[in-house]
Amino acid sequence: MLRRSLAVAAIDARILRRDLSPVLVMTVIPLVFVPFFIPGARAQLIQSGYPSATGVEYALPGLAVLFALLCVQQVLTAFFRDQQWGTWARLRVSPASPSELLIGKSLTAFIAQLAQLVVVFVGGAVIFGYCPAGSIVALAMVLIVFSGAMIGFALLLVAAFSSLELALVVGNVVAMAMAGLGGAFGPVESLPSWMTAVAPASPAYWALAAIRAISLDGADFVTVLPQLGMLTAFVALSVGAAVVLLKTRLRKERS
Amino acid sequence: MGLIDIRGVHKRFSDRAVLEGVHLSVEQGTVMGLLGANGAGKSTLISIASGLLRPDSGLVMIDGIDIASRRSEASALIGSAPQDVGIYPTLSTRENITGFARLHGLRGRRLSLRVSEAMDALGLEGIANITADRLSGGQRRRLHMAMALAHHPRVLFLDEPTVGADVESRQHILGLVQSLADEGAAVLYTTHYLNEIEQLGAEVALLREGTVTALGSVADVVEKWGGGGLAVRLHPPMELDLPSWITQGEWLVAEPSPRNPGERLAEVLALLGDRARLVCDVRVDRPTLEAAYLRVIDEREELDVAA
Numbered sequence: 313m314l315r316r317s318l319a320v321a322a323i324d325a326r327i328l329r330r331d332l333s334p335v336l337v338m339t340v341i342p343l344v345f346v347p348f349f350i351p352g353a354r355a356q357l358i359q360s361g362y363p364s365a366t367g368v369e370y371a372l373p374g375l376a377v378l379f380a381l382l383c384v385q386q387v388l389t390a391f392f393r394d395q396q397w398g399t400w401a402r403l404r405v406s407p408a409s410p411s412e413l414l415i416g417k418s419l420t421a422f423i424a425q426l427a428q429l430v431v432v433f434v435g436g437a438v439i440f441g442y443c444p445a446g447s448i449v450a451l452a453m454v455l456i457v458f459s460g461a462m463i464g465f466a467l468l469l470v471a472a473f474s475s476l477e478l479a480l481v482v483g484n485v486v487a488m489a490m491a492g493l494g495g496a497f498g499p500v501e502s503l504p505s506w507m508t509a510v511a512p513a514s515p516a517y518w519a520l521a522a523i524r525a526i527s528l529d530g531a532d533f534v535t536v537l538p539q540l541g542m543l544t545a546f547v548a549l550s551v552g553a554a555v556v557l558l559k560t561r562l563r564k565e566r567s
Numbered sequence: 568m569g570l571i572d573i574r575g576v577h578k579r580f581s582d583r584a585v586l587e588g589v590h591l592s593v594e595q596g597t598v599m600g601l602l603g604a605n606g607a608g609k610s611t612l613i614s615i616a617s618g619l620l621r622p623d624s625g626l627v628m629i630d631g632i633d634i635a636s637r638r639s640e641a642s643a644l645i646g647s648a649p650q651d652v653g654i655y656p657t658l659s660t661r662e663n664i665t666g667f668a669r670l671h672g673l674r675g676r677r678l679s680l681r682v683s684e685a686m687d688a689l690g691l692e693g694i695a696n697i698t699a700d701r702l703s704g705g706q707r708r709r710l711h712m713a714m715a716l717a718h719h720p721r722v723l724f725l726d727e728p729t730v731g732a733d734v735e736s737r738q739h740i741l742g743l744v745q746s747l748a749d750e751g752a753a754v755l756y757t758t759h760y761l762n763e764i765e766q767l768g769a770e771v772a773l774l775r776e777g778t779v780t781a782l783g784s785v786a787d788v789v790e791k792w793g794g795g796g797l798a799v800r801l802h803p804p805m806e807l808d809l810p811s812w813i814t815q816g817e818w819l820v821a822e823p824s825p826r827n828p829g830e831r832l833a834e835v836l837a838l839l840g841d842r843a844r845l846v847c848d849v850r851v852d853r854p855t856l857e858a859a860y861l862r863v864i865d866e867r868e869e870l871d872v873a874a
Binding site: 315316319320322323326327330331397398399400401402403404405406407408409566567 | 617618619620621638639640642643645647649651652653654655656657658662666667669670671672698714724
């Protein structure tokens with residue numbers, strides 16, 4: 313099973329390697345935006361009781377999470393292009409099962425998503441001196457699980473919509489909303505009360521809560537376990553729902 | 568039982584019956600040409616046989632394996648080139664073939680060897696490292712085909728594989744189909760180019776309104792339904808009352824249409840006796856697959872399915 317999934321992943325990896333520009337854009341732009349967000353973030357952090365904060369502890373994670381959400385576009389394209397190129401029918405008549413195809417295509421997308429986040433954080437450290445006060449392992453775990461949640465979100469869009477255009481429109485709108493609710497543009501506490509109430513429905517909320525706790529409060533792996541648990545629940549729910557929807561769709565396609 | 572065994576397959580789309588109890592068996596080493604008008608159900612049948620669609624009833628066995636219940640096992644034996652070209656435009660010729668060969672479990676040296684063989688067989692070696700979006704239509708069609716057969720499938724489903732291909736590409740494809748059959752593959756091949764079926768020496772299954780209406784070798788089908796005609800002209804013209812011959816103007820026409828015009832010519836010359844020296848012209852229409860095809864798909868004809 314794994315071999316066939318890896319074969320699918322290898323095809324997608326080659327396609328991605330041929331045109332890295334969309335991923336590079338999503339990786340570079342947050343780093344370009346960081347200096348513009350730092351002064352505001354610094355003022356806010358000082359007001360919140362972090363007198364030695366530089367602002368990058370707040371600005372970098374927010375922008376990283378926002379652009380990770382927008383990276384969903386790449387995942388959607390990776391799924392829908394097979395239909396446009398006529399290769400979906402070929403994949404379907406191959407020995408790979410629908411689950412193997414799904415795992416294979418998700419694997420490359422997951423690695424690309426995680427790489428984008430890692431490069432943004434490493435870039436932030438090198439260029440802007442971002443240095444988390446807490447556990448690097450905990451930070452790595454948050455990035456890994458959040459990347460999984462983003463793939464789950466993308467799979468849900470793939471399963472729910474039959475055209476790339478519609479999936480992109482809905483995906484981008486929902487991604488921006490999730491980023492905003494999660495606190496990517498400013499502290500969740502500064503949002504209107506109804507937004508604060510629904511903010512926990514966004515995976516960005518839990519990811520940013522964990523990353524900021526690690527960055528500012530020196531949180532370790534155990535401290536961010538509740539956030540990691542919530543993100544894992546997002547992964548499970550979104551992937552589960554996507555699999556059910558995709559199976560239904562494939563059954564319809566075959567009948 | 569053939570390598571491809573299609574038993575009583577029915578398929579409806581909404582309220583339209585597309586396939587109505589299709590039975591078809593393709594033996595090892597045989598090319599079966601699946602012919603029929605647009606909408607006759609050819610592509611639907613290929614989609615069902617390759618596991619892309621489920622039949623409403625009936626079953627498809629690939630080398631004795633039910634494709635509906637053991638899809639993965641059956642698919643491992645199949646190579647399929649759907650009607651629409653399916654290739655990755657941003658990958659090279661070699662990468663496209665390699666990617667799908669890996670999906671069929673090929674690795675290492677065996678993978679490289681099979682990919683090279685497929686490229687060689689279809690004349691793609693010179694463009695191995697060129698990305699597919701830079702290939703011509705014919706080259707893309709050949710690449711599409713190569714992706715279907717690099718893993719040496721025992722069963723091939725080829726849905727109009729030469730559409731849009733130039734003469735060179737078409738000859739490459741036909742030559743390869745023939746050699747695959749010679750090596751023991753069972754090939755189900757749809758096309759609207761009847762000369763391809765003749766060139767391949769294929770078995771023929773004619774689909775009409777979702778059922779197989781004629782089945783047999785090209786020679787059988789042509790002999791049974793291929794028509795043919797024979798007419799002789801006498802000078803001076805004369806009214807003759809010969810059994811199984813009618814007069815049409817200056818021509819004496821064999822009726823019904825003879826399956827072997829040559830034999831009927833000897834017959835009419837014998838019947839004419841001394842008047843045979845008055846024959847000044849002979850018109851022979853040989854029976855053809857095209858004539859057989861047109862006759863079988865004509866709704867007014869009621870034909871029995873050959874066993």
